[in-house]
Amino acid sequence: MVLTDALKAEFTELASHYPERRAALIPALHRCQEELGGWLSPEIIEAMAEWFEMEPVEVFSVASFYPMFFLRPVGKHIVSVCRNISCDLRGSQELLDRVCQVTGAKAGANSEDGRFYVEHVECQGSCANAPMMVVDGIYHGDLCPEKAEQILGGLDR
Amino acid sequence: MSHETYLLSRIERGDSHTLAGYEAQGGYAAFKKILSEGTPPKDVTEVVKESGLRGRGGAGFPTGLKWSFMPDQERDSRTRYMAVNADESEPGTCKDRVLMERDPHGLLEGCLIAAWAMSLHGVYIYVRGEYRLSYRRLDEAIQEARAAGLIGKNIQGTDFSCEIHMHKGAGAYICGEETGLMESLEGKRGHPRPKPPFPAGFGLWGQPTTVNNVESIFNVPFILERGADWFKAMGSEKSSGNFLCCISGHVEKPGVYEVALGTPASTILNEYAGGVWHGHNLRAWIPGGSSTGFLRPEVIDTPMDHDSLKEVGSMFGTGSMIILDQTASVVHSALVLMDFYEHESCGQCSQCREGTQWLAQVFQRIHDGQGRMEDIDLLSDISNGMAPGKTICALADAAAIPTHSVIRNFRDELVEYVQAGGHTAVSKKRALPMETV
Numbered sequence: 001m002v003l004t005d006a007l008k009a010e011f012t013e014l015a016s017h018y019p020e021r022r023a024a025l026i027p028a029l030h031r032c033q034e035e036l037g038g039w040l041s042p043e044i045i046e047a048m049a050e051w052f053e054m055e056p057v058e059v060f061s062v063a064s065f066y067p068m069f070f071l072r073p074v075g076k077h078i079v080s081v082c083r084n085i086s087c088d089l090r091g092s093q094e095l096l097d098r099v100c101q102v103t104g105a106k107a108g109a110n111s112e113d114g115r116f117y118v119e120h121v122e123c124q125g126s127c128a129n130a131p132m133m134v135v136d137g138i139y140h141g142d143l144c145p146e147k148a149e150q151i152l153g154g155l156d157r
Numbered sequence: 158m159s160h161e162t163y164l165l166s167r168i169e170r171g172d173s174h175t176l177a178g179y180e181a182q183g184g185y186a187a188f189k190k191i192l193s194e195g196t197p198p199k200d201v202t203e204v205v206k207e208s209g210l211r212g213r214g215g216a217g218f219p220t221g222l223k224w225s226f227m228p229d230q231e232r233d234s235r236t237r238y239m240a241v242n243a244d245e246s247e248p249g250t251c252k253d254r255v256l257m258e259r260d261p262h263g264l265l266e267g268c269l270i271a272a273w274a275m276s277l278h279g280v281y282i283y284v285r286g287e288y289r290l291s292y293r294r295l296d297e298a299i300q301e302a303r304a305a306g307l308i309g310k311n312i313q314g315t316d317f318s319c320e321i322h323m324h325k326g327a328g329a330y331i332c333g334e335e336t337g338l339m340e341s342l343e344g345k346r347g348h349p350r351p352k353p354p355f356p357a358g359f360g361l362w363g364q365p366t367t368v369n370n371v372e373s374i375f376n377v378p379f380i381l382e383r384g385a386d387w388f389k390a391m392g393s394e395k396s397s398g399n400f401l402c403c404i405s406g407h408v409e410k411p412g413v414y415e416v417a418l419g420t421p422a423s424t425i426l427n428e429y430a431g432g433v434w435h436g437h438n439l440r441a442w443i444p445g446g447s448s449t450g451f452l453r454p455e456v457i458d459t460p461m462d463h464d465s466l467k468e469v470g471s472m473f474g475t476g477s478m479i480i481l482d483q484t485a486s487v488v489h490s491a492l493v494l495m496d497f498y499e500h501e502s503c504g505q506c507s508q509c510r511e512g513t514q515w516l517a518q519v520f521q522r523i524h525d526g527q528g529r530m531e532d533i534d535l536l537s538d539i540s541n542g543m544a545p546g547k548t549i550c551a552l553a554d555a556a557a558i559p560t561h562s563v564i565r566n567f568r569d570e571l572v573e574y575v576q577a578g579g580h581t582a583v584s585k586k587r588a589l590p591m592e593t594v
Contacts, residue, residue, distance in 0.1 A: 084248040124250070137289055
């Protein structure tokens with residue numbers, strides 16, 4: 001069983017906020033991804049299906065709908081560069097190019113050393129600080145390629 | 158440009174996100190007054206109606222009227238919910254985040270007043286998954302308010318009870334659509350539901366539900382405390398109050414500014430945001446988030462309110478202005494948006510699933526210099542096949558509106574792309590650091 005007792009206790013607490021257990025599925029998938037290796041493996045999907053009393057394919061169907069869930073292994077650091085209009089107008093393409101160059105990863109893929117996963121994402125709601133990127137869940141705004149390189153350089157190995 | 162501000166009035170304090178910081182600035186007074194006086198719930202809704210508050214999430218629907226659609230509790234004893242739409246994801250929009258991060262108790266007080274007015278059993282705040290700080294601040298605020306006896310059972314010793322729950326989304330623009338949001342909150346794919354039935358009759362788990370935007374609810378305590386007349390005195394005739402204007406793109410000082418509804422867009426651009434950057438000229442602007450279309454510089458004096466923007470063929474939307482300078486290409490920006498809508502279409506309706514893909518392909522072709530003159534009519538035909546009112550939700554409209562706007566307002570650029578085999582004036586722009594707002 002891949003789910004720890006601590007996680008299951010958390011799921012029980014999450015589910016207590018809703019009249020139906022299933023409503024806790026998406027928040028619970030977040031917790032799995034955070035605690036169990038950064039992505040939702042087939043084993044996790046199966047275990048979640050069991051806990052939520054759903055078919056694995058139903059859990060997969062939900063997980064696959066949401067861009068924040070990864071269904072394949074991702075690098076240690078996740079770099080998400082916004083490519084939508086406000087960021088595009090202020091140079092997000094140059095930003096993404098530099099991020100790819102520095103990390104050695106292509107957009108939508110892992111770097112060969114497995115250290116980075118780079119993706120371009122849609123609007124992250126930080127348009128007044130465009131261009132921006134999110135690194136491991138932390139927002140970085142008012143960027144230029146040089147500043148982005150500095151931020152990536154400061155990450156642990 | 159001096160005018161009364163209230164939405165952002167509390168956030169200067171370093172502890173504005175805490176209960177202590179909120180109460181020190183008069184927080185929870187409106188809710189406590191209603192509670193201690195036992196104001197009839199219908200009267201609360203009436204004040205909100207009377208104020209003329211219109212939803213700040215995009216559609217501009219009158220908030221009080223929406224509340225009044227909730228069935229009478231005496232005739233319908235089902236469990237009643239509110240879902241606060243904190244899935245802010247309309248490109249160009251970053252206003253609700255400011256309120257949730259810096260003044261979360263303001264939103265909670267609005268939720269409690271709404272709960273009183275509509276006799277709600279529970280409130281769910283659906284925060285987009287990426288907004289980690291918003292989630293944390295609201296979560297902490299709920300814990301503080303609960304400990305202070307403001308949330309939970311028998312609030313302040315009365316028989317009024319209300320729970321406020323946090324819910325974390327996981328991306329997907331379509332979950333900002335109210336029925337897509339409810340599906341997502343129930344743990345499903347965010348597929349919008351056909352309407353009717355409307356949420357007030359059949360919402361979360363089939364129960365009466367109202368879905369309101371963060372900024373809409375945030376306005377409520379101010380209205381209850383200061384009165385409908387105070388609120389109506391601000392803004393324009395049919396759009397009362399102030400709104401948070403996010404202005405982004407090619408401006409000197411992008412930011413989130415509190416502005417009275419009806420303020421000319423040119424005033425916001427020039428006096429608040431410091432004008433088009435580098436002294437450049439204005440090429441195009443979007444008034445209310447990506448779905449509201451590209452407008453010409455000639456109409457930059459249009460008042461930012463629902464009716465005035467309708468008159469120039471657009472919408473107020475989220476009130477988030479996006480500015481394009483003389484070096485920008487409208488065709489390029491339209492392509493960026495079409496890629497976005499294609500990516501975000503949930504795929505239920507063929508018109509939207511296929512249409513957004515086709516629009517993106519045709520814009521790409523024109524953008525790459527492979528366009529044909531008949532592609533301009535093709536864009537128009539595809540858009541007409543998608544909207545208005547041809548699909549379950551308005552995402553198809555959100556892609557069709559900017560497309561029509563490019564054809565109507567920037568046909569010259571489309572023609573130029575086709576004739577010249579691309580756009581020669583577009584230069585790669587280097588991003589410059591700017592102030593954090």
